[in-house]
Amino acid sequence: MASSSHSKANSKYAKKTYKCFELKLRKDRNDKLIKSLKDKPSINSYIKELIEKDMNNKNL
Numbered sequence: 001m002a003s004s005s006h007s008k009a010n011s012k013y014a015k016k017t018y019k020c021f022e023l024k025l026r027k028d029r030n031d032k033l034i035k036s037l038k039d040k041p042s043i044n045s046y047i048k049e050l051i052e053k054d055m056n057n058k059n060l
Contacts, residue, residue, distance in 0.1 A: 040046045
């Protein structure tokens, strides 16, 4: 188990290094989408790939 100082250092590093986004999906309205995402090996990688493809299509 990590010490308190180690946890604080990890938290500080993550806050400085990463940007987090939250995606909320209603279970009753998005069941097909949720199932599709659950079948992906990495939801994070999948979403990044979709965004990159969209950016390339728009020449950004």
